[in-house]
Amino acid sequence: MTAKDSLHIALAGNPNAGKTTLFNNLTGAHQHVGNYPGVTVEKKEGICTHEGNEIRVVDLPGTYSLTAYSVEELVARDYLVNEQPDVVVNIVDASNLERNLYLSCQFLELGVPLVIALNMIDVAEKRGIRIDTEKLSEFTGVPVVPVIARSGKGVNELLKTVQKVSQTGAAPPRTLIRYGADIDEALKDLIPVLEEHKLLGSAYPASWTALKILENDEQIVAKVMLENMKVGQELVDRSETLARHLQDTIDAYPETVIADHRYGFVRSILRQGEVTRITDQDRLYASDQIDKVVTNRVVGPLLMAAILFGLYSFTFNWSGFLVDWMGMCFAFLGSLAESALPDGPIKSMIISGVIDGVGGVLGFVPIIMFMFFGIALLEDSGYLARVAFMMDRIFHFFGLHGSSVMPFIISGGIAGGCAVPGVMAVRTLRSPKERMATLLTVPFMNCGAKLPVLTLIIAAFFPAHQARYMFLATLVAWLVALLVAKLLRMTLLRGESTPFVMELPPYRVPTLKGLFIHTWERTWQYIKKAGTVILGISILLWAMMTYPGLPSDKVADFEAMRQQVVTSADKAEELLRIDQLEAEAGLRHSIAGRIGMSLEPISHFAGFDWRTNIALVGGFAAKEVIVSTLGTAYSLGEVDPEETTSLTDRLASDKHWNPVAALAFLFFIMFYSPCFVTVVAIAKEAGSWKWAFFSMGFNTVFAFSMAVGIFQLGTVLGLG
Amino acid sequence: MNLRTLQSGQTGIISAVKIGGPLGLRIREMGLVPGTKIRITGRAPLYDPVKLRINGQTLTLRNNEANFIEVRIEEGA
Numbered sequence: 192m193t194a195k196d197s198l199h200i201a202l203a204g205n206p207n208a209g210k211t212t213l214f215n216n217l218t219g220a221h222q223h224v225g226n227y228p229g230v231t232v233e234k235k236e237g238i239c240t241h242e243g244n245e246i247r248v249v250d251l252p253g254t255y256s257l258t259a260y261s262v263e264e265l266v267a268r269d270y271l272v273n274e275q276p277d278v279v280v281n282i283v284d285a286s287n288l289e290r291n292l293y294l295s296c297q298f299l300e301l302g303v304p305l306v307i308a309l310n311m312i313d314v315a316e317k318r319g320i321r322i323d324t325e326k327l328s329e330f331t332g333v334p335v336v337p338v339i340a341r342s343g344k345g346v347n348e349l350l351k352t353v354q355k356v357s358q359t360g361a362a363p364p365r366t367l368i369r370y371g372a373d374i375d376e377a378l379k380d381l382i383p384v385l386e387e388h389k390l391l392g393s394a395y396p397a398s399w400t401a402l403k404i405l406e407n408d409e410q411i412v413a414k415v416m417l418e419n420m421k422v423g424q425e426l427v428d429r430s431e432t433l434a435r436h437l438q439d440t441i442d443a444y445p446e447t448v449i450a451d452h453r454y455g456f457v458r459s460i461l462r463q464g465e466v467t468r469i470t471d472q473d474r475l476y477a478s479d480q481i482d483k484v485v486t487n488r489v490v491g492p493l494l495m496a497a498i499l500f501g502l503y504s505f506t507f508n509w510s511g512f513l514v515d516w517m518g519m520c521f522a523f524l525g526s527l528a529e530s531a532l533p534d535g536p537i538k539s540m541i542i543s544g545v546i547d548g549v550g551g552v553l554g555f556v557p558i559i560m561f562m563f564f565g566i567a568l569l570e571d572s573g574y575l576a577r578v579a580f581m582m583d584r585i586f587h588f589f590g591l592h593g594s595s596v597m598p599f600i601i602s603g604g605i606a607g608g609c610a611v612p613g614v615m616a617v618r619t620l621r622s623p624k625e626r627m628a629t630l631l632t633v634p635f636m637n638c639g640a641k642l643p644v645l646t647l648i649i650a651a652f653f654p655a656h657q658a659r660y661m662f663l664a665t666l667v668a669w670l671v672a673l674l675v676a677k678l679l680r681m682t683l684l685r686g687e688s689t690p691f692v693m694e695l696p697p698y699r700v701p702t703l704k705g706l707f708i709h710t711w712e713r714t715w716q717y718i719k720k721a722g723t724v725i726l727g728i729s730i731l732l733w734a735m736m737t738y739p740g741l742p743s744d745k746v747a748d749f750e751a752m753r754q755q756v757v758t759s760a761d762k763a764e765e766l767l768r769i770d771q772l773e774a775e776a777g778l779r780h781s782i783a784g785r786i787g788m789s790l791e792p793i794s795h796f797a798g799f800d801w802r803t804n805i806a807l808v809g810g811f812a813a814k815e816v817i818v819s820t821l822g823t824a825y826s827l828g829e830v831d832p833e834e835t836t837s838l839t840d841r842l843a844s845d846k847h848w849n850p851v852a853a854l855a856f857l858f859f860i861m862f863y864s865p866c867f868v869t870v871v872a873i874a875k876e877a878g879s880w881k882w883a884f885f886s887m888g889f890n891t892v893f894a895f896s897m898a899v900g901i902f903q904l905g906t907v908l909g910l911g
Numbered sequence: 912m913n914l915r916t917l918q919s920g921q922t923g924i925i926s927a928v929k930i931g932g933p934l935g936l937r938i939r940e941m942g943l944v945p946g947t948k949i950r951i952t953g954r955a956p957l958y959d960p961v962k963l964r965i966n967g968q969t970l971t972l973r974n975n976e977a978n979f980i981e982v983r984i985e986e987g988a
């Protein structure tokens with residue numbers, strides 16, 4: 192630590208132990224969400240004041256252990272070692288001491304200055320668990336403070352203890368835990384060697400490093416090898432001797448023997464009278480009864496469908512008025528700019544680039560807010576874990592995880608979602624491979640913005656069975672997404688599936704404060720993005736569709752045509768017609784138009800002409816743009832996606848279009864590159880732009896191959 | 912007897928966890944260690960994963976993960 196004036200504490204503990212609740216209680220509104228460097232794990236930081244002193248509080252990811260097997264655990268332990276918080280507050284769920292203290296053991300091993308916050312004592316008391324905190328403190332050698340994070344009881348006392356510990360510093364690590372004769376002996380061999388060569392000496396206690404070498408911890412072994420290859424090899428050899436010995440004698444691995452002894456230590460504490468259990472029957476009674484219905488073989492899936500559908504209607508119907516309201520605000524801003532600014536490129540950029548672009552993005556905010564509120568509700572109540580539980584069988588088959596369900600549904604698993612909150616929801620997935628596969632396949636779902644295009648094409652070419660085709664489109668989206676996920680998991684993202692050894696939290700009534708904080712955090716992250724990257728890209732796309740402008744002789748031609756009209760009868764209509772023709776010519780002349788035309792030699796294999804190409808380029812900005820751009824390209828003026836009759840008729844009668852070309856187009860729209868807002872979201876969630884670019888390229892190539900296949904096959908079969 | 916073969920409602924005590932590595936540790940850190948009493952409380956609609964009660968909490972695990980866990984059925988349970 193640099194300056195000693197402000198205290199720096201870290202909150203650590205099991206998931207669901209109440210870390211977030213305590214963090215919110217300590218820091219209130221003064222918190223800041225970011226990422227740990229290089230990984231996508233959320234880092235929450237805040238300031239709290241105690242007796243006039245500022246305390247910097249960092250919320251570490253919730254973990255069950257401190258191994259090197261998951262990003263969260265690595266992040267947590269690297270933080271403890273590298274940032275050296277003055278005090279580590281270990282939140283322990285008093286109603287589930289055994290598993291929680293297993294993690295505490297590992298903090299003791301690491302020798303960090305520790306305070307145990309014994310949380311949920313209200314729950315524990317209801318269950319008849321009485322804990323003698325003084326004895327617990329004596330056996331663990333660290334202060335134990337009972338708290339109720341939810342109500343704030345005991346928090347003041349906790350902070351006092353924290354301050355006291357920060358002044359005295361950590362007690363030197365005592366050897367509390369015995370790991371059995373074989374392991375203890377190996378430790379005795381390793382520790383002096385580590386101390387003699389000062390290996391990793393400054394950062395980690397030698398006893399901890401030795402233990403990690405025996406556990407065959409990848410990160411620590413690599414670090415030791417890097418510092419001293421020769422000695423490192425000796426240590427590893429010793430560790431392998433132990434492993435062989437354990438294998439021969441008791442058929443076990445060192446890391447599991449160590450784990451079993453940690454549990455032994457925890458149990459000995461619990462046995463020695465810190466805990467008295469009176470009854471342990473009723474706590475989960477209610478949860479069990481609910482589960483009997485909610486995860487029932489027949490009722491469960493039906494109820495799940497109903498609840499998910501409810502979430503949908505809630506999000507998309509109830510946020511409607513806010514979406515309209517935002518739309519009106521931006522339309523008003525647009526008209527303000529229209530009348531206030533002098534004509535010219537600046538005006539066009541501000542209206543079409545900045546206001547329309549950012550407006551389109553911010554227009555999603557109400558949807559995202561409602562969606563995240565709904566998810567927070569499902570998550571905090573414990574239902575989301577049940578959805579994962581019920582769906583895991585299917586998703587696991589495709590190389591995904593039960594928890595992938597939500598992102599799929601939100602992105603448009605029931606037609607009409609949005610991939611942006613869908614991609615952001617992937618965050619709840621902890622397994623890196625499954626998470627990446629989910630991230631890359633959710634944009635295949637039929638989001639709300641693709642619907643007008645699908646509706647348009649279906650109405651123009653398959654008018655007899657509109658509902659059936661829409662339903663088929665949803666099924667096809669699911670099928671393709673799952674199959675591509677499977678493909679990715681067998682190739683680029685190959686690897687073991689993450690275990691489904693998870694805790695099903697008991698059902699709880701969520702707190703309103705928690706819900707609002709969850710909702711706001713995620714919404715705010717989205718808004719921040721709209722201000723930066725997205726503004727840039729939307730201006731770029733505007734420029735592509737505007738520049739270069741028509742050469743002056745062309746403009747003069749259209750002007751001359753207008754002059755002629757003056758005499759004609761339907762003056763207004765004729766003028767409008769000329770405006771539309773000029774818009775078409777302008778679009779055709781722009782960079783986007785040129786891209787569209789230069790792509791025609793390739794795109795015609797899928798049956799797309801240059802007009803379609805321009806619309807598809809525009810669709811990268813937002814899929815809604817496809818319809819209006821098609822309108823301009825077919826010189827119908829900007830077509831309102833809600834009102835497409837003119838465009839439907841125009842396409843149905845165009846010689847370039849036929850049912851086969853339409854089907855190829857449909858498939859392409861469904862599966863090509865996600866819109867740029869989604870791409871930005873993917874980059875953020877994946878932690879690198881590499882995957883975002885991959886999803887643009889891969890999806891486009893994939894969709895194009897499908898479209899070509901359909902168009903060529905259909906044409907050969909003479910269906911066109 | 913293997914955990915996988917237990918029926919809903921049956922009770923037993925874990926006698927061995929026959930796997931190391933990440934999965935072995937994961938199983939242990941969630942509290943599935945020898946000597947722990949467990950009860951099967953249900954299964955997902957498609958029969959996998961399984962849901963069980965240990966130490967007053969509910970855990971889930973897939974059938975192929977349950978394969979590694981040996982249990983002793985309690986008499987009279």
Ligand SMILES: Nc1nc2c(ncn2[C@@H]2O[C@H](COP(=O)(O)OP(=O)(O)O)[C@@H](O)[C@H]2O)c(=O)[nH]1
Pocket residue numbers: 204205206207208209210211212213253310311312313314338339340341342571699700701702705
């Ligand atoms: N009864 C009770 N509930 C609590 C207490 N602390 C947290 N909770 C609840 O436990 C649940 C999990 O807490 P959370 O802070 O999200 O846990 P985290 O996963 O560790 O961040 C939430 O529903 C909280 O409202 C407490 O002291 N008493």
